[in-house]
Amino acid sequence: xxxYAVDALFKSFxxxxxxxxxxxxxxxxxTETSVWMDxxxxxxxxxxxxxxxGADRPIDIKITIHELKDIHSVDTQNLxx
Numbered sequence: 009x010x011x012y013a014v015d016a017l018f019k020s021f022x023x024x025x026x027x028x029x030x031x032x033x034x035x036x037x038x039t040e041t042s043v044w045m046d047x048x049x050x051x052x053x054x055x056x057x058x059x060x061x062g063a064d065r066p067i068d069i070k071i072t073i074h075e076l077k078d079i080h081s082v083d084t085q086n087l088x089x
Contacts, residue, residue: 032069
């Protein structure tokens with residue numbers, strides 16, 4: 009599949025689903041992984057959040073994808089000859 013086709017596919021998808029993105033809740037992290045996000049951990053990435061909301065408070069993370077750029081495909085099975 010060409011880079012152009014992959015880019016067009018993602019662009020069309022994002023136009024139809026403008027709020028697409030993962031919603032990673034504190035509960036999901038805690039039950040499905042060995043890591044979780046709370047204000048103490050996130051204070052490393054967003055200094056001051058622990059002071060503002062308190063230590064060890066649960067955090068839900070919502071990521072919204074607006075655009076994908078520089079998409080490149082690689083033919084790992086030599087399908088193009």
